[in-house]
Amino acid sequence: MIQQWILENPNLFRVLAFLSLLGLLALSEILSPRRKSYGYKGRRWFANLAILVVSILLLKLVFPLLAVEVSFLSTEQQWGMFHYYQYPYWLNIALGLLILDLSIYLQHVMFHAVPGFWRFHKMHHADLDFDVSTGLRFHPVEMILSMGIKIMIVAAFGIVPLGVLLFEVFLNAGSMFTHTNIVIPSRLEWFVRWLVVTPEMHRVHHSVIKSETNSNFGFNLSLWDRLFGTYKQDPKEGYLGMTIGIPEFREPKYLRFRWLLSIPFLRQSFYRKK
Numbered sequence: 001m002i003q004q005w006i007l008e009n010p011n012l013f014r015v016l017a018f019l020s021l022l023g024l025l026a027l028s029e030i031l032s033p034r035r036k037s038y039g040y041k042g043r044r045w046f047a048n049l050a051i052l053v054v055s056i057l058l059l060k061l062v063f064p065l066l067a068v069e070v071s072f073l074s075t076e077q078q079w080g081m082f083h084y085y086q087y088p089y090w091l092n093i094a095l096g097l098l099i100l101d102l103s104i105y106l107q108h109v110m111f112h113a114v115p116g117f118w119r120f121h122k123m124h125h126a127d128l129d130f131d132v133s134t135g136l137r138f139h140p141v142e143m144i145l146s147m148g149i150k151i152m153i154v155a156a157f158g159i160v161p162l163g164v165l166l167f168e169v170f171l172n173a174g175s176m177f178t179h180t181n182i183v184i185p186s187r188l189e190w191f192v193r194w195l196v197v198t199p200e201m202h203r204v205h206h207s208v209i210k211s212e213t214n215s216n217f218g219f220n221l222s223l224w225d226r227l228f229g230t231y232k233q234d235p236k237e238g239y240l241g242m243t244i245g246i247p248e249f250r251e252p253k254y255l256r257f258r259w260l261l262s263i264p265f266l267r268q269s270f271y272r273k274k
Contacts, residue, residue, distance in 0.1 A: 003162060006162065006165065007161055007162060007165070010068050010161070010165050013165070013169070014165070014168060014169060014172070017169045017172070017173070018169075018172055021172075021173050021176055021177075022132065022176060025132040025176055025177060025180045025182070026132055028180065028182045029131055029132060029180060029181045029182055032182055032183045033181050033182070033183070034181050034182055034183050034199070034200075034239070034240075035130065035181055035239075035240060037129055037131075037181075038128045038129040038244070039129075039252075040128075040129075040252055040255050041129075043252075043255050043256060044127065044128075044129060044133060044255050045133045046257070047137075047255055047256055047257040047260055048127070048133040048134065048136050048137040049133065049136060050257045051136070051137055051138070051139070051140070051257065051260055051261075052136040052137070052138075054140050054261075055138065055139075055140040055143040055144075058140045058143070058144060059143060059144060059147055062144050062147075063144075063147060063148075063151070065151075066147065066151070067147065067150045067151050067154050067164050067168065068161055068164050068165050068168065070151050070154050070155055071154050071159055071160060071161040071163075071164040071165075072161050074154065074155050074158050074159075075158070075160055075161060078158070079155055079158050080154075080155060080156055080157045080158020080159070081156065081157050081158060082095070082096070082157050082158040082159065082160075083158040084158070089160060092158075092159060092160045092163060093159075093160060093162055093163035093166070094163075095157075095159075096154075096157065096159035096160065096163035096164065096167065097163060097166065097167050097170070099153065099157060099159070100150065100153060100154075100159070100163075100164070100167045100171075101167070101170075101171075101218075101219070101220050101221050101224070102224060103149065103150070103153050104146075104171065104219050104220075105217055105218050105219070105221075105224040105225075105228075107146060107149055108217040108218075108219070109217050109228075109230070111142065112213070112214055112217070117142075117145070119264040119265075120139040120141045120142040120145075120264045121138075121139070121142055122246055122249075122263065122264070123137070123138070123139040123142075123260055123261075123263040123264060124137055124138050124139070124142075125206060125213065125245065125246050126245060126246045126249040126254055126260075126263055127206075127244070127245060127255070128244060128245045128250065128252075128254075128255065129181075129244060130179060130181055130199075130203055130206055130244050131179060131180065131181040132176050132177075132179055132180045132181070133179075134179040134206075135175040135176040135177075135178065135179035135180075136175070136176070137260070139260075139261070139263075139264060140261075141264070170220055171219060171220065174196070174197065174219045174220040175219060177199065178197045178198065178199055178201070178202035178219065179199065179202065180199050181199070182199060184198060184199070184200065193222055194222065195221070195222065196220060196221060196222055197216070197218045197219060197220060197221070197222050197225075198222075200239060201216050201222065202216055202218075203235070203239060203242070203244075204216050204232050204234070204235045204242075205217065206244050206245070207235050207237075207242050207243065207244070208242075208243040208244065208245055208246065208247060209235070209236060209237075209242075209243075211232075212232060212235055212236070212242075214230070215230050215231065215232035216230065216231060216232055217230055249263065
């Protein structure tokens with residue numbers, strides 16, 4: 001069974017899913033780009049991928065058990081609310097996916113609202129371009145904090161391993177897809193946006209304008225932004241004319257790996273207001 005193979009080879013499954021989608025989305029950007037590239041693509045991609053590798057290595061060092069391993073343990077020990085109430089397996093997975101997606105939305109809002117968290121999250125927003133590699137660019141400290149939150153939720157609710165594993169694959173896929181610089185026909189994009197976050201919708205979140213940066217926080221489901229009033233339809237300067245990034249980090253040097261790591265410890269962020 002596919003399900004059994006996935007549970008027996010979770011790391012291989014994640015790697016295969018990640019590399020396949022990364023390659024497909026990167027190719028789609030070449031064939032049908034939505035916006036003209038800012039430039040320095042080689043430098044950006046190297047730094048963004050390097051940040052991802054460092055984050056993965058640090059996660060392994062900080063946490064003896066990651067979210068999927070905690071899920072196996074909680075299932076074996078029958079920890080968490082879902083096990084207490086004996087929810088059916090399929091319902092555990094479905095509710096687990098919804099709860100984890102909502103938690104990522106709320107976490108994202110928190111990383112913008114709390115100055116101490118924003119220090120690290122702004123590294124993601126400091127990218128001067130918007131493509132699939134931007135979806136891999138998160139500061140290692142932010143990744144550690146995010147994993148800690150995820151582990152607590154998995155243990156508290158007792159989400160089964162398949163649910164956690166599927167969510168991690170969906171989260172990685174959503175992060176890459178929503179940052180992809182690709183043309184999607186407007187009618188199709190409008191329809192898809194009612195269900196999931198699209199690149200066009202998420203691009204607004206990377207605007208240099210504060211009111212737009214503090215909108216469209218979702219990673220997978222667009223429901224949460226609509227439900228909690230953080231949804232913004234279009235950027236003021238249009239999708240092609242809008243400026244991506246953070247005002248004080250517009251020098252090309254900030255695209256280099258060593259500068260990415262130092263961004264949280266440099267001066268505070270200020271936005272151009274309109």
